[in-house]
Amino acid sequence: MDNGYTVAQIRAAEAAAMAVLGPDELMQRAAAGLATAVLRRLHDGGAYGARVLLVVGSGNNGGDALFAGARLAARGVAVTAWRTGPAVHDAGWAAFLAAGGHERDADGARTHLSRQRLVIEGVAGIGSRPGLDPDVAAFAEACRAVGVPVVAVDLPSGLAPEPPFGDDPHFTADLTVTFGGFKLCQLLEPSRSSCGDSELVDIGLDLPEPTVSRWTRDELATAWPVPDAGSDKYSRGVVGLDTGSVDYPGAAVLSAAGAVGAGAGMVRYLGPLPVAPRVLDRFPNVVIGQGRVQALVVGSGWGERKDTGVVTRAMKAGVPMVVDADALRHLPARGGHAAVVLTPHAGELARLLGLQRAEVEADPLAAVRAAVARTGCTVLLKGATQYVSTPGEHRVWLAVPGPGWTAQAGSGDVLAGACGSLLAAGLPPLEAALAAASVQAVAAGQFPGPLPPQALAERMFDVVREVVQNSCGT
DSSP states (O other): OEEEEOHHHHHHHHHHHHHHHOHHHHHHHHHHHHHHHHHHHHTTTOSTTOEEEEEEOSSHHHHHHHHHHHHHHHTTOEEEEEESSSOOOHHHHHHHHHTTOEEEOHHHHHHTGGGOSEEEEESOOTTSOSSOOHHHHHHHHHHHHHTOOEEEESSOTTSOSSSSOOOOOOOOOSEEEEESSEEGGGTSTTHHHHHOEEEEEOOOOOOOSOSEEEOOHHHHHHHSOOOOTTOOHHHHOEEEEEOOOSSOHHHHHHHHHHHHHTTOSEEEEOSOGGGHHHHHHHOTTOEESOOOOSEEEEOTTOOSOSOOHHHHHHHHHTOOEEEEGGGGGGOOSSOOOTTEEEEOOHHHHHHHHTOOHHHHHHOHHHHHHHHHHHHOSEEEEOSSSOEEEOTTOOOEEEOOOOOGGGOSTTHHHHHHHHHHHHHHTTOOHHHHHHHHHHHHHHHHHHSOSOOOHHHHHHHHHHHHHHHHHHHHTO
16 A cells, blocks of 8 residues: 655654664755656666756755766766756755756756756655745746656645645656655555656655555555355345436446446345336346345435435444435434544535635545545545545545546445445445545456446456456466
């Protein structure tokens, strides 16, 4: 998994390492890792004679870039540097010049930009305020316009390292080489997209428990419930779906698609009887009516439902449950528990917390933690980055990221059904939420394009098959 840390955590770890190793050693480790990453990027066209421009500020990120530039020059790379301010890291500048590097002024940097194989930017670091000076912001925009690849040192300059993320001017990187531990901006949208590919260089920091942890496909494969020779439909999990309505029957079909696609042993449809034929037409394996279930999914497509007591009754009974969409408006004031997974989007979470949607989107980590504290439930916040938080744990977990194709009506219904299926199979709520969100994201990544949610749910079969093969080593 990929672990992310706050600025305070990184700074404390750096200070402790510097006390033992000294600042020069940390910088040389960072510079060596940066130079190696750049050489890999230059490999296809050859590094010797390749033109690389450094854009450096006065801080340690600029020093990292300069020492890396000296290493690149020693390998035959034609390295030049634009100092964006009056001061730079003295030792780094001396090493850069001694290795054969040359200085360019601002006009020269802009004039020769199109001739560069790539730009290494180390203007600002995690201790700087978001945003860029106007001339640097103009250069960052020129890099985007010309199409010259940018390698960011530790993080794209101008980008906030952690929430709240604004829209201040910043570099957009093709590759971010970061040191010690991932910063939150490299794991959370919308900033993650500005970082491009993120590569972590171990410089020997002793880091605490991370603030966020992002699943990879390895965690998905490890967590996925795989039946054995002794399994039957009940041991695999029976999930009950109280979803859909006469006004929104599609939600019932889509939640069933998610439950079936995630491999439920049995799916019972418990919603309005007039909707049941729609579900059966699409999924004849679904059973209609009351009976034994190991998990419930409620709320998707309810609309203005009158009988909403099912949420309170199920919570009192302690049944593992996914509460989605319209059912989120009917949570009891007390009595939530960790086996209940709430699946709001940002607008629904804002309503639950009495906030504006923009406040949730500005700091989703704080919002999802607040929702857990208020409800006592596990919370999966849906969106471009999918956050999962559970009672008793400060760390927030992130699902495997996927493309933006899942941002469409009905995707949440599929996700709720998949999460309920995994709860019924016995996964803990945290893992069920992460696995459901991750399998949907991986499916969207493997089958990109404007697939409707019901078609993407079918592709989940292929992803689950691959996950099972990976987990079994076949």
